Amino acid sequence: MGWPVNRATIGRAGVPDGRAVRGGSPRLLVLALATVLGLLLGGVGATGATAASVCAGRPAKTLGFGTGELRVYRTRSYACALAVAAKPGARRRMSVQIQPRGGRPVVDSGNFTRQAGPVTVHALNRCVRVSGTISGRTGSTDWILC
Numbered sequence: 001m002g003w004p005v006n007r008a009t010i011g012r013a014g015v016p017d018g019r020a021v022r023g024g025s026p027r028l029l030v031l032a033l034a035t036v037l038g039l040l041l042g043g044v045g046a047t048g049a050t051a052a053s054v055c056a057g058r059p060a061k062t063l064g065f066g067t068g069e070l071r072v073y074r075t076r077s078y079a080c081a082l083a084v085a086a087k088p089g090a091r092r093r094m095s096v097q098i099q100p101r102g103g104r105p106v107v108d109s110g111n112f113t114r115q116a117g118p119v120t121v122h123a124l125n126r127c128v129r130v131s132g133t134i135s136g137r138t139g140s141t142d143w144i145l146c
Contacts, residue, residue, distance in 0.1 A: 055080035055118045061130075065139035070096070070132040074145055077124040082117030083132030083139075089113060096132040101143060109133075 057075035064070075068085045083096040094116035095109030103126070106119045121128065123145065131140035 055082060055120070060145055061141065063130075063139045063141060065132075065134075066137040067134040068132070068137075068139075070130060070139045070141070072098075072128075072130050072141070072144070074123070077122060078120050079123040079128045079130075079145055080118050080120040081128075081130045081132070082115050082119070083134055084115045085113075085134050092135045094132075094134045097130065099129045101127045101129075 055071070055073035057073040057078065057080060059071065060074040060079070061072040062069055063072075067087075068083055071082050071084060073080045079098060079100070081096055081098040083094055085092075085094070091111040091113050093109075094112045095107060096117040096119055097105045097107045098119050098121050099105035100121045100123045103121065106121050108117050108119050110116070116132065116134070127143035127146040129141060129143055131138060133139075
């Protein structure tokens with residue numbers, strides 16, 4: 001006795017006529033797209049330390065303090081900073097500030113769960129000063145990236 005064949009199975013791989021599927025299975029397409037999306041977003045179990053940064057450029061300085069860390073990134077023309085909580089979770093008061101020498105500071109503050117920022121300033125041939133506060137604990141730098 002052979003396999004039952006109907007119009008829905010004709011032309012698919014593995015059925016008695018043996019023809020290959022031209023467009024592929026929708027389930028395989030969804031699986032492939034989910035895999036690519038997972039890899040782009042950092043994969044399963046990505047944490048704040050391993051997740052991709054929201055600032056452009058290369059890491060220039062990291063300053064740890066009691067409740068988190070202050071991260072500074074640099075491109076050729078810009079500097080970017082963010083304050084990241086050591087233990088993300090409940091909303092709490094956070095702020096981050098970056099100031100180019102001779103310019104005004106740029107500030108992001110509010111009640112956040114994971115990070116304050118990013119804040120970016122034009123810093124071509126300029127030093128910057130950065131500070132961040134998470135739950136009342138502050139980390140700050142002197143003039144850096146000179």
